[in-house]
Amino acid sequence: MNLLLILPLLIPMIAAILSMLARSSRRAQRTFAVTGTALLFASGLLLVQSVWHNGIQAAQMGAWPAPFGITVVADLFSAIMVAIAGFMGLAVAVYSLATIDRQREAFGYHPLLHILLMGVCGAFLTGDLFNLYVWFEVMLMASFVLMALGGERAQMEGAIKYVTINLISSAVFLAAVGILYGVMGTLNMADLALKLRDTPRMDLLTTVAMLFLVAFGIKAAVFPLFFWLPASYHTPPVAVSAIFAGLLTKVGVYALIRVFTLLFVQDVAYTHTIILALAGLTMVTGVLGAMAQNEFRRILSFHIVSQIGYMILGLGFFTTAAVAGSIFYIIHHIIVKTNLFLLSGVVHRLQGTYELKKLGGLYSTRPGLSILFLIPALSLAGLPPLSGFFAKFTLVQAGLEAQHYLLVATALGVGLLTLFSMTKIWAEAFWKEPPEPGETGEPAMISESRASRFLVILPIALLALATLLIGLAAEPLYLLASRAAEQLMNPAEYIQAVLGRRP
Amino acid sequence: METLLAFVIGGLYAAGLFMMLRRSIVKLIIGIGLLGHAANLLIFTIAGLTRARPPLIPATPDSPSVFADPLPQALILTAIVIGFAVQAFALVLIHRVVQTVGTDDLDNMKATDT
Numbered sequence: 001m002n003l004l005l006i007l008p009l010l011i012p013m014i015a016a017i018l019s020m021l022a023r024s025s026r027r028a029q030r031t032f033a034v035t036g037t038a039l040l041f042a043s044g045l046l047l048v049q050s051v052w053h054n055g056i057q058a059a060q061m062g063a064w065p066a067p068f069g070i071t072v073v074a075d076l077f078s079a080i081m082v083a084i085a086g087f088m089g090l091a092v093a094v095y096s097l098a099t100i101d102r103q104r105e106a107f108g109y110h111p112l113l114h115i116l117l118m119g120v121c122g123a124f125l126t127g128d129l130f131n132l133y134v135w136f137e138v139m140l141m142a143s144f145v146l147m148a149l150g151g152e153r154a155q156m157e158g159a160i161k162y163v164t165i166n167l168i169s170s171a172v173f174l175a176a177v178g179i180l181y182g183v184m185g186t187l188n189m190a191d192l193a194l195k196l197r198d199t200p201r202m203d204l205l206t207t208v209a210m211l212f213l214v215a216f217g218i219k220a221a222v223f224p225l226f227f228w229l230p231a232s233y234h235t236p237p238v239a240v241s242a243i244f245a246g247l248l249t250k251v252g253v254y255a256l257i258r259v260f261t262l263l264f265v266q267d268v269a270y271t272h273t274i275i276l277a278l279a280g281l282t283m284v285t286g287v288l289g290a291m292a293q294n295e296f297r298r299i300l301s302f303h304i305v306s307q308i309g310y311m312i313l314g315l316g317f318f319t320t321a322a323v324a325g326s327i328f329y330i331i332h333h334i335i336v337k338t339n340l341f342l343l344s345g346v347v348h349r350l351q352g353t354y355e356l357k358k359l360g361g362l363y364s365t366r367p368g369l370s371i372l373f374l375i376p377a378l379s380l381a382g383l384p385p386l387s388g389f390f391a392k393f394t395l396v397q398a399g400l401e402a403q404h405y406l407l408v409a410t411a412l413g414v415g416l417l418t419l420f421s422m423t424k425i426w427a428e429a430f431w432k433e434p435p436e437p438g439e440t441g442e443p444a445m446i447s448e449s450r451a452s453r454f455l456v457i458l459p460i461a462l463l464a465l466a467t468l469l470i471g472l473a474a475e476p477l478y479l480l481a482s483r484a485a486e487q488l489m490n491p492a493e494y495i496q497a498v499l500g501r502r503p
Numbered sequence: 504m505e506t507l508l509a510f511v512i513g514g515l516y517a518a519g520l521f522m523m524l525r526r527s528i529v530k531l532i533i534g535i536g537l538l539g540h541a542a543n544l545l546i547f548t549i550a551g552l553t554r555a556r557p558p559l560i561p562a563t564p565d566s567p568s569v570f571a572d573p574l575p576q577a578l579i580l581t582a583i584v585i586g587f588a589v590q591a592f593a594l595v596l597i598h599r600v601v602q603t604v605g606t607d608d609l610d611n612m613k614a615t616d617t
Contacts, residue, residue, distance in 0.1 A: 130578055137585045141592065148596055156600045157612040163593060164523070164531060170589075171538040174582055178546030181575065231616045 004050055005059045005072045007043040008082045008121040011036060012089075016114035026105055030097055033110045037089035040117060044083030051079045052480070056487060056497035058127065066499045067191040071127035073498055076484035077327060081124040081254055084331055087466075088246045088338050089117045091459035095342055096239040098455035099349075104149055104237070112149070116142035116243065123251050127498055129177050129187040132255065136173065136219070140166050143248060146240045147232065158235030165228040169218035176211035179204070190498035193262045193491050202266060209264040209271050213278075216259065220252030222312065223282040226305045230289065233304070234297035234354070238345030241297060245304055246338035250330055253311045257326065260315055261488040268318055276316030280407050283309030283414040290421045296344040296354040296429065299421055300337070303380065306414060307333050313411060314395050322398035324485035328478060329395060332379070332387040332470060339376040339463035343369075346456055347429055356425065361434025370430045372457075375464040377426065379471065381419035387470035394478065508548045515541035526609045528597045535593065539586040543579045550575035 015036025022028035051057060051074055061070040074082070093113065100109050119139025126132050144166075148159040181187055183204055184195050199205060214225070221229040229249070233241055256275075264271055286306025293299045311333070314326025344354065346369060351359050363370045379386035392415055399408040470477055487493055515537050522534030550572060558573035560566040601607050 130581070134581065134585070137589070141588065144592055144596070148599070151599055151603060153603050154615050156596075156603045157615045159596060160528060160531075160600055160609075160612060161615075163596060164535065167535045167589060167593070168523075168538065171535075171542045174539075174542040175545050178542065178575075178578070179549055181546070181578070182549030182551065185572075235615055 002057050002059045004043065004047050005057055005074055005125065008040060008047065008086070008125060009072075009118055011040045011043055012114040012118035012121065015039075016111040016118065019114065020108065020111045023106075023108075026102070029105065029110045033093040033096065033113065034090070036114055037086060037093040037117065040121070041083065041086030041090050044079065044086040044121075047074055048076070048079040048083050048480070051076050052483070056493050058497045067186050067188045070131050071188060071190070071498050072125050073127035073190070073494065074125055075487045075494055075497075076480065077254075077257070077488055078124045080327065080331065080480065080484060081250070082121050084334050085117060085120050085124070085247055088243060088334060089113070091338060091342070091463055092239050092243045092246075094455055095242070095345070095459045098452040099239055099345060100237060101150075107149060109146070109149060112142050112146050113243070116146065116247075120247050120251055124254060127189050129180065129189060129192070133170070133173055133177055136251070136255075137170065139248070139251065140170070143244065147236050147244075149240075150237065152235075154235045158232035161228050162232040165218060169215050172211055172218070173215035176208050176215055179211070180208050183208070188498065189258070189262055190491075190495045193495055194499070196263055196266065199266070205264070206267055206270060209260075209267075210274075212259050212264070213256070213271070213274070216252045216255045217278070218252070219249065220256060220308055220312070221249050221282075221305050222252075222278050222308060223285050223305075226282070226286070226308075229305055230293075230298055230301040233301040234295065238297075238341060238348065242338045242341035242345070245300065245341050246334045249304055249308060250311075250334055253308060253326075253330060256312060257315050257323070257488065261318075261323065262491050262494065272316050272318045275312055276404065276407060279309045279313035279316050280410050281309075282306065282312070283410060287414045287417040287421070291417060291424075294356045294428075296347060296356060296359075296425065297341065298354075299425060300340050300344060303418060303421065304337060306418065307337070307380070309414070310392070310395060310411060313407060314398065316407075317398055317402045317404060319398055319402055320482065320485050320489045321401065322395065323488055324478070324482040325391065325394035325398050327481040327484050329391040331477065331481070332391040332467070335463050335466050335470070336376040336379050336388065339460055339467070340373075340380065342456075342460050342463070343373050343376070346460065349456070351435075356428035358435055359429040360432045361430075363430040364434070369457075372460055372464050373430065374426070375467055377422040378419075379467045381422050382415045383419070385471045387467045387474070389471065390474040390478065394481075504552055505548060508544060508552075512541050512544045512548065515544065528600060528607045528609060531609070532590070532593050532597055536586070536590055539582070539590075543582055543586075546575050546579055546582070 015032050019029045019032040056075040058071055058073045116139055119135050122135035123132055126135055144163050147162055148155055183201050184192055186192055218225045233244055283306050286302050290299045290302035311326050311329050314322040348354055379388040382388040382392040396408050519534045519537030522530045553571040556569055556571045558571045560570050
């Protein structure tokens with residue numbers, strides 16, 4: 001069995017167990033938090049390297065041969081997602097060291113973060129639909145508790161909506177899995193891909209495909225199923241918001257891309273046209289929602305929705321170049337969005353509020369922080385030479401090739417409106433005169449030690465550096481994304497890796 | 504039997520959705536539970552109801568051609584366990600919500616909405 005495939009699941013699990021055992025020792029928990037996520041990141045990078053050189057890899061759990069047992073598969077897309085999940089886990093774990101209060105730490109913040117990462121990596125690596133459901137639930141349970149941990153009023157109100165909508169999505173997912181099993185008699189994704197090619201049950205399959213679209217669409221916050229996201233993502237502590245914003249909706253997008261490239265490609269004209277329409281509407285509603293907001297994290301939450309539209313836009317175009325664009329976009333977006341949320345936390349600590357009206361003057365007092373904000377903000381809007389430009393560029397180019405001019409125009413227009421939102425934050429929080437004293441809340445950072453300030457800025461600077469690097473040297477990552485897209489669009493290699501025979 | 508179960512499942516879905524649309528968070532949780540049961544029964548039914556047949560058969564030429572598929576039960580069992588854990592969490596959550604917010608009416612929990 002290939003150990004590299006299992007490590008991204010084992011490392012967070014062991015880290016979670018160790019830090020649960022070390023409940024009484026705050027220092028031990030914090031050590032495990034950083035080393036565990038760092039090891040996860042390293043194992044993710046090794047996995048990418050190994051898949052790049054040796055092709056798609058699969059391991060059969062319990063040595064049951066493929067369609068019967070549970071398969072763990074890593075193609076390039078999965079490997080990239082695991083690596084980036086480890087990267088975000090590390091950034092957020094470091095950031096949490098300085099920002100999560102003692103009480104949350106005592107009630108198991110660190111183990112929960114590890115379990116969340118384990119669920120996320122499991123969802124990326126599994127090759128079995130029911131197992132995907134189980135990993136979703138692992139991830140959801142951890143996220144429920146992280147969302148509610150602390151018990152503030154806003155958190156409780158956010159958590160109720162978050163929990164409810166996710167449970168509905170799980171029920172739909174479960175029903176879809178059940179129907180698919182009833183029709184096809186297997187849940188192994190590679191096996192399904194083979195059997196779905198020449199199935200006579202087209203009518204029922206399209207229904208099942210739509211059920212999957214709804215289930216994953218809720219998790220990915222696609223129009224019109226996104227209302228839970230801006231209602232809940234701004235309620236927990238910033239570190240939790242950041243990891244949710246970076247990873248959780250992207251697990252939904254990952255599942256959508258996986259299912260609609262591997263399994264449901266019999267009726268592309270129908271299913272992928274629906275996806276295209278959803279993508280366009282998601283982009284527009286998300287960005288318009290953001291324009292109406294005046295609170296830092298709510299603006300960012302709406303932009304998650306809008307950006308999800310871009311990611312599934314590439315899936316809707318359904319060409320290799322477009323799917324490569326989507327993958328590139330996901331990588332770029334995870335880094336940038338996590339960073340923006342972390343930055344919103346720093347702003348909150350400096351001036352004690354998220355309300356843009358009460359913020360101000362940060363450029364004169366903290367020029368370095370302002371530059372750090374500008375990098376991800378402009379990257380989100382898609383300005384060259386930052387990562388967002390190349391992400392949008394590849395998508396737009398693929399869209400023009402596929403002759404979807406209206407959607408390309410929408411994507412570009414939404415980019416412009418994103419820039420508007422980002423300049424609004426810039427003008428209000430950083431550029432305008434500082435607010436009158438007494439209007440702001442209690443700033444927290446002034447009294448803090450240099451070490452804690454360093455721990456807060458370090459992950460932000462690292463993520464900003466990653467954004468810059470992706471922008472300045474986009475080619476290696478683009479190559480990676482297009483190889484991953486080729487693997488997705490030609491599932492033969494995937495099927496062979498899992499089942500051991502050519503389709 | 505399938506027809507009867509189909510009606511039961513439909514009824515469970517309808518009842519679950521109806522409960523979730525109520526304002527009380529206790530009914531919300533009951534609704535989620537019903538939805539989970541409906542999904543489980545759906546798997547049970549659609550995967551094929553086979554009566555009085557063995558699930559495990561020897562690999563011999565004269566082994567019976569009709570046999571029960573044990574996998575749906577395994578899937579449902581897993582789903583039930585997960586559903587149980589989620590319900591337990593949801594109950595604790597609504598308890599805390601009532602303590603913190605001071606009401607069980609969803610209409611009074613709109614402060615974080617946009």
